[in-house]
Amino acid sequence: MGNPNRDHEYLAKLQDYFASYRSLPSYAVIGELLGMASKSAVSALVKRLTLAGFVEMSPDKRLAPTKRFFEREIADFNVPAGLPAAANDAMSDSLSVDEFLIPRPSTSLLVRIKGDSMMDAGIFDGDIAVIEKRHAANLGDFVLAIVDNEYTLKELGRDKQGYVLLPHNRDYQPIRAEQSLEIFGVMTGLIRKYR
Template identity: 45%
Template sequence: MYAMLRGMKANRDDKHLDALKDYFANHKALPSYAGIAELLGMSSRASVQKLVSRLKENGYLDTKVPRRLVPTAKFLERRLVGSSPAGFPSPAEEAMGDAISIDDYLVEHPSKTVLVEVKGDSMVGAGINTGDILIVKRESRPRVDRIIVAIVDGEFTIKHLRKDNEGYYLEPDNPAYPIIRPQTDLKMYGVVVGQFRKYDE
């Protein structure tokens, strides 16, 4: 089991925090003190206040908004449980480690970052499938040999940006598709810096 932070009660506070995270994911807000008591099965307001105090002390909650609990960046972090080999199996012992924020991990420049949903199969060789969500950093500087979102002849596309003696061109990662050389215009919309997809449960 992962080590408890200062002042937090073993097991129970962790379970309460997980319940609050699930609630926040579903409602996009934290419950009131009375709502916390109902959610966690606490019989007294004093118990709720002590829990909230511990969570605030450890950096999970804030009360900057009057009479309202607000989650911090730490609240939104996810536990990093180690690594798992994609080849031969290894002993299945869960090693609880640090926590990371998915947004912090994937997004370096929030003001320049957008999400793009993939349509089509021209980049399957690069592991990019239809329905995937790409994290794209907006920039106009050409990034040769990177996967980019480009505007070619007025249309958006996701391809490798290449350059040869004839100039810039776009290369798919699927042999069923030809390379694209712009007829009139090729603009760099952004460079792909990450991606994610959701699997069926």
């Protein structure tokens, strides 16, 4: 009975379901969804998908998608040729956008960039910075700092006189805190949207 390996098709349906509802349904409902009449067929399917690395059991033994379930392929930029369809072969890597940018939701926040003081670092007005809240940073990190009671995003640097906030734009001068310099968080990602 049945064709060889419809699992890919089944997976696609589960991905669609998850995209709609952000949870995987019970085995009975998966059955309905995929046109299976028995839960044991679903159970077998789940075993196969688990082996293939698309789903797994969460700590409390609930069925959950793996990271791989969400991954989107990253195509290589200058694959020399090939049809768009053949481009699949050239796929090199993959990632889930949310996972990639925001591993710990509760400690990260998004900040909309104002101004062009970081322009030379490819950070433009209107871009969104992903900031991970923490008070320690390394030299060279881009940090969201509170300096003299004002928020600013700059590279953290140091010279003989102490810490300095370095803009990436020749028209701006390095910033030295007059009173206080606090690291609010470290920039871990950048998001830009073209309409």
